[in-house]
Amino acid sequence: MRNTGQCPKCGCGVILLIQTVASVGEGLYAAQLAVVASAEFGVRAAGDLAAYCCRGCGYVEHYVRDPATVTVDGQRVVELVRPPRAPYR
Ligand SMILES: [Zn+2]
Numbered sequence: 001m002r003n004t005g006q007c008p009k010c011g012c013g014v015i016l017l018i019q020t021v022a023s024v025g026e027g028l029y030a031a032q033l034a035v036v037a038s039a040e041f042g043v044r045a046a047g048d049l050a051a052y053c054c055r056g057c058g059y060v061e062h063y064v065r066d067p068a069t070v071t072v073d074g075q076r077v078v079e080l081v082r083p084p085r086a087p088y089r
Contacts, residue, residue: 001052012056021049033064046070
């Protein structure tokens with residue numbers, strides 16, 4: 001939806017951009033991607049979330065605002081990189 005401006009589920013072309021996703025717990029706070037750091041250190045925040053919501057059906061996509069800041073440790077956060085395509089013959 002972010003790139004196409006169209007809902008992949010229902011085809012609606014009206015999308016709501018939620019600049020800061022909020023969560024309600026004890027108080028109101030900005031929702032974050034949470035990563036389990038370890039059993040000892042618990043959960044740590046890894047990035048503020050933005051959301052795109054289809055006005056027609058309510059389908060939602062979440063995005064980390066600054067994915068470059070998410071720490072890759074190879075265990076709990078693994079970076080998957082698609083190999084380059086072989087040259088077309
Ligand atoms: Zn939709």
